[in-house]
Amino acid sequence: MKMNEGVEWAAHCAVILASTPEGYATPMSVLAEFHGLRPSYLAKTLQALARADIVVASTGKLGGYRLARPAPEITLLDIVMAVDGQQRAFRCTEVRQNGPSAVKRSLYSRSCGIAETMWRAEDAWREALARTTVADLVAMTLRDSPADALEKGITWLGNEIGRRR
Amino acid sequence: MKMNEGVEWAAHCAVILASTPEGYATPMSVLAEFHGLRPSYLAKTLQALARADIVVASTGKLGGYRLARPAPEITLLDIVMAVDGQQRAFRCTEVRQNGPSAVKRSLYSRSCGIAETMWRAEDAWREALARTTVADLVAMTLRDSPADALEKGITWLGNEIGRRR
16 A cells, blocks of 8 residues: 655645745746656646645746645645545455355445444544644644755745746 | 555455364365455465464365464454555655755754654554454454345355365
8 A cells, every 4th residue: 555656745845835925826847846856747746736726826927836725724634635536545345245145235234344444444544634734744844854954945945936026 | 545455355354264163274265255256366365464474374185274363363453464565655755855955864863744744644544453353353244244144154154164074
């Protein structure tokens, strides 16, 4: 079981977009270069975020991406579901209804205990992701990044985004 | 993100093996037919369970599979890890260390907040799976199965396994 690799990129891009001053948009090329990613790969991830109403894209000379909603209103679960999909990791194929013990489908009224237990565990995972917002990720990034990396990053982004005015 | 489909088969097979009287082993062909599965697919799953010390295989005329440990000592997490692997679903590639903000690797002393949050959520999922044992799954199966399916299943398994003595 492996999550779409774009989830990591999306979370980091969301941190950058949440830290961009109001009125500025960040081009995809800047987000890609900042994280050392291929623009063509990142484009798909950003499109998924746009479809989920997490980012909005604008076109034109000052175009680029910005968050569609305030950072405290976007959770890590929103990002995971947007990029990795909404489907459960555990897919029940109802093998219990196969073979020599099978009875009429209508008699199996509820999902079986195995599937329910698997899905309850996934709910615990989703609830944990839903408790962290993009605003929390910004705070963690500020707390965890080496001071020199923060300074270099802020200067570079400021130049790239600021010079577009 | 999709879990290995063998996890469902493995959980159902574990329920059957936990319900088999002491001293009897259940052939792979019986487990496969009972769940309507291709024996060649199920073989791989059972081998994974054997490698993880969840089942043991015996050969010979009365050979087959049985649980390697008592059912209350095997958790659903054990089964998931055996069949789907031990790796985290979220793989951090440290994109934060790429691009124009990069500083010396040694300055990034800990995993970043995004990866830590993702892994904490996976821990919540694993803890939920670890709280359910194969003995619990047996109880759920007895509770949730249609009475006719239980009767047909027990009769068929009793004939298949019992006639081997």
